[in-house]
Amino acid sequence: MDPFTKHTGTLAVMDRADVDTDQIIPKEFLKRIERTGYGRFLFNHWRFDENGDLKADFELNRPEAAGASILIAGRNFGCGSSREHATWALRDYGFRVIIAESVADIFRENADQNGLLVVTLPSEQIGQIMHAPAQSLTVDLEACTVTDSAGFLAQFAIDSFRRDCLLQGLERIGLTLQHVAAIQAFEDRSN
Amino acid sequence: MTVPRTMLDKIWERHLVHAEDGTPDLLYVDLHLLHEVTSAQAFEGLRLAGRPVRRPDLCVATIDHNIPTTDRSLPVLDDIARRQMEVLRDNVAEHGIRIFDIDDERQGIVHVIGPELGLTQPGTIIVCGDSHTSTHGAFGALAFGIGTSEVEHVLATQCIPRTKPRTVEIRLDGEARPGVSAKDLVLAVIGEIGVGGATGHVIEYTGAAIRALSMEGRLTVCNISIEAGARAGMISPDEVTIEYLRDRPFGPDSDAFEEAAARWLALATDAEATFDRTVVIDAASIEPQVSWGTNPAMVGPISGVVPDPADVESQVDRQAMERALTYMGLTPGTPFRDIKLDRVFIGSCTNARIEDLRAAAAAVRGRTVHPDVSAMVVPGSGLVKRQAEEEGLAATFREAGFEWREAGCSMCLGMNPDVLASGERCASTSNRNFEGRQGTGGRTHLVSPAIAAASAIAGTFAEPEGNT
Numbered sequence: 048m049d050p051f052t053k054h055t056g057t058l059a060v061m062d063r064a065d066v067d068t069d070q071i072i073p074k075e076f077l078k079r080i081e082r083t084g085y086g087r088f089l090f091n092h093w094r095f096d097e098n099g100d101l102k103a104d105f106e107l108n109r110p111e112a113a114g115a116s117i118l119i120a121g122r123n124f125g126c127g128s129s130r131e132h133a134t135w136a137l138r139d140y141g142f143r144v145i146i147a148e149s150v151a152d153i154f155r156e157n158a159d160q161n162g163l164l165v166v167t168l169p170s171e172q173i174g175q176i177m178h179a180p181a182q183s184l185t186v187d188l189e190a191c192t193v194t195d196s197a198g199f200l201a202q203f204a205i206d207s208f209r210r211d212c213l214l215q216g217l218e219r220i221g222l223t224l225q226h227v228a229a230i231q232a233f234e235d236r237s238n
Numbered sequence: 239m240t241v242p243r244t245m246l247d248k249i250w251e252r253h254l255v256h257a258e259d260g261t262p263d264l265l266y267v268d269l270h271l272l273h274e275v276t277s278a279q280a281f282e283g284l285r286l287a288g289r290p291v292r293r294p295d296l297c298v299a300t301i302d303h304n305i306p307t308t309d310r311s312l313p314v315l316d317d318i319a320r321r322q323m324e325v326l327r328d329n330v331a332e333h334g335i336r337i338f339d340i341d342d343e344r345q346g347i348v349h350v351i352g353p354e355l356g357l358t359q360p361g362t363i364i365v366c367g368d369s370h371t372s373t374h375g376a377f378g379a380l381a382f383g384i385g386t387s388e389v390e391h392v393l394a395t396q397c398i399p400r401t402k403p404r405t406v407e408i409r410l411d412g413e414a415r416p417g418v419s420a421k422d423l424v425l426a427v428i429g430e431i432g433v434g435g436a437t438g439h440v441i442e443y444t445g446a447a448i449r450a451l452s453m454e455g456r457l458t459v460c461n462i463s464i465e466a467g468a469r470a471g472m473i474s475p476d477e478v479t480i481e482y483l484r485d486r487p488f489g490p491d492s493d494a495f496e497e498a499a500a501r502w503l504a505l506a507t508d509a510e511a512t513f514d515r516t517v518v519i520d521a522a523s524i525e526p527q528v529s530w531g532t533n534p535a536m537v538g539p540i541s542g543v544v545p546d547p548a549d550v551e552s553q554v555d556r557q558a559m560e561r562a563l564t565y566m567g568l569t570p571g572t573p574f575r576d577i578k579l580d581r582v583f584i585g586s587c588t589n590a591r592i593e594d595l596r597a598a599a600a601a602v603r604g605r606t607v608h609p610d611v612s613a614m615v616v617p618g619s620g621l622v623k624r625q626a627e628e629e630g631l632a633a634t635f636r637e638a639g640f641e642w643r644e645a646g647c648s649m650c651l652g653m654n655p656d657v658l659a660s661g662e663r664c665a666s667t668s669n670r671n672f673e674g675r676q677g678t679g680g681r682t683h684l685v686s687p688a689i690a691a692a693s694a695i696a697g698t699f700a701e702p703e704g705n706t
Contacts, residue, residue, distance in 0.1 A: 062554075063554075063557075063558065063561075064554050064555075064558055065433050065434065065533050065558065067533065067670075067672045069651075069670065069672040069673070069674065069675050070672065070673060070674075073674055073678070074651050074652060074653050074675075075653070077275050077303075077653065078275070078304060078316070078318040078319045078321075078322050078653065079318060079322075080278035080279065080282070080321065080322055080325050081279070082279045082282075082386075092673065092674050092678055097660075121554060122434055122554075123433060123434035123437065123467065126433055126434065126467060126533075127369065127464075127465075127670060127672060128368075128369050128651075128670075129276070129367060129368055129369040129383040129384060129385055130275075130276065130385070131276070131279075131385035131386040131387060134385070149434060149437060151434070151437060151467060152403075152437055152438060152467070152469050153369060153383055153384070153385060153469060156384070156385060156388065157385035157387065160385060160387035160388070161387070206401070207260060208260060208261050208262060208401075219387070219391055219399065220287070220289070220390065220391050220394050220395060222399070223264060223391065223394075223395045223397055223399060224394070224395060226255065226256045226264055226397075227395075229255050229256045229264070230255055230256075230264075230266070230292075230395060230396065230397055233255045233266050234266075234396075237266075
């Protein structure tokens with residue numbers, strides 16, 4: 048997993064609550080056996096009309112969201128299905144950071160596994176970012192800050208273990224396998 | 239004196255492999271359920287890293303999400319779906335994992351077959367690459383859905399790192415009214431606490447109305463915990479649990495059963511233990527529910543009307559409601575009983591067990607499906623299907639004009655050919671009414687099996703005769 052330390056990028060604003068993973072990556076794209084190539088299907092039914100043309104009014108299709116790598120949304124982003132394909136699609140499309148009022152538990156876990164940083168901020172600060180003139184943000188995971196060029200500054204909280212894993216790009220299976228003796232001992236006790 | 243513990247505490251402690259400040263606890267997994275849609279990339283990851291499956295004997299696989307529910311002797315026409323199923327077969331064969339394949343009568347929806355085969359047992363930790371894994375918590379297990387990276391993690395290590403979640407007690411006091419099912423109770427709970435209402439928490443359901451439910455009703459309740467944001471829902475084991483598990487093929491041997499049962503009863507949350515939050519709901523206040531929007535918290539009593547966004551104060555909620563009503567093609571103030579249906583789907587890991595089919599069949603018997611409605615019943619497993627056929631339920635459905643299908647997830651998520659056409663309106667016993675869930679542009683209303691069946695007859699939302 049590629050480490051995450053600091054990222055500056057363009058913002059896409061999705062002022063909605065409860066965006067579910069069925070929207071992020073609709074089920075018809077879950078039949079593939081690969082981990083890659085989901086970006087073109089991201090938000091498929093919201094991004095494209097039935098002819099495959101871009102819907103001009105959808106948030107990601109607005110000119111100011113072109114090339115966005117930071118997505119900002121309301122509460123409970125990524126609720127619903129456990130499909131990791133949602134995270135794969137967001138990353139593959141180009142997103143590195145999700146900033147939201149809150150996210151669903153499984154979504155957060157999946158994001159962590161794929162180096163997609165999830166930052167949660169209070170609704171007031173989410174509102175400030177959504178309505179700020181700056182279209183670019185810097186997210187610094189070492190300092191735990193979100194800033195823009197106009198002087199906006201938000202400090203965010205993140206679990207220290209999750210932060211370390213992201214900063215160092217740690218692979219979780221390798222971490223667990225450091226405890227293989229404890230696993231073996233547990234199995235011996237259980238038998 | 240020992241510190242009072244919740245059921246979650248007890249299960250957590252018994253599965254603790256390694257604990258260290260500043261890192262998540264490492265928990266041992268007793269049962270890892272696998273299906274075709276979320277496992278291929280996990281097995282591929284193992285292959286690339288040169289890692290074996292640590293405990294293939296603790297894994298069980300089936301094929302449920304993609305599989306057509308029509309004639310099983312026919313080839314699967316969808317090349318990509320067929321490939322995904324073949325990849326699962328290859329992976330389980332390579333690693334020596336048991337599979338209930340489509341030619342096995344025990345095949346079915348993973349959350350239906352686990353309980354009915356006795357694989358799901360109290361006090362265990364169960365994971366699966368599927369958010370409705372919360373279902374299995376009905377037995378007093380800690381069961382939760384995981385993503386594909388964690389499927390790979392569990393395959394490689396049989397362990398899962400977790401920070402202990404908070405707990406919320408949802409207590410359903412009193413007695414449910416006649417005609418109010420487990421589905422109605424839990425939809426009303428989600429309507430009350432919201433789709434993010436239990437995020438970061440494990441729900442423990444308590445109270446007289448929960449105790450009064452059958453094991454299958456409890457499975458329905460725990461199944462939809464995830465729709466309130468809780469990764470897991472749990473109900474402590476009692477005599478209902480024990481009687482359900484007696485003589486299940488993968489349960490404890492008969493000579494070890496009583497000892498196991500005593501252990502299961504001891505899992506219950508201690509009387510003095512406390513939850514981080516408690517929500518109390520009077521079960522007697524709950525009516526049969528119908529969802530009207532595009533998430534499972536957008537529900538109301540069947541006697542009600544489509545709500546009006548103008549009555550909602552919060553701008554975020556008002557806009558969400560407006561968007562939902564536009565998508566659903568509904569006008570505020572319309573009585574649910576006047577909403578015309580095109581389709582009815584009885585099935586899914588929420589409501590495709592034998593009791594669900596009995597409740598639906600009772601509402602159908604001797605009547606016929608409304609001419610404007612196309613209705614189908616998809617049993618949750620091959621075993622449920624056979625039992626329903628033996629009990630005459632299948633004949634009841636067929637004679638009434640329902641299609642009677644083979645087991646699978648089917649139109650709950652429409653990964654197989656069972657989908658809604660754009661604009662079609664469906665009364666569905668499934669768990670998610672998200673946009674496009676049952677087919678692009680399809681409009682899903684979540685209901686109980688009895689309401690779905692009665693609505694298929696009436697052509698609009700209706701309760702079974704004798705209920706009203």
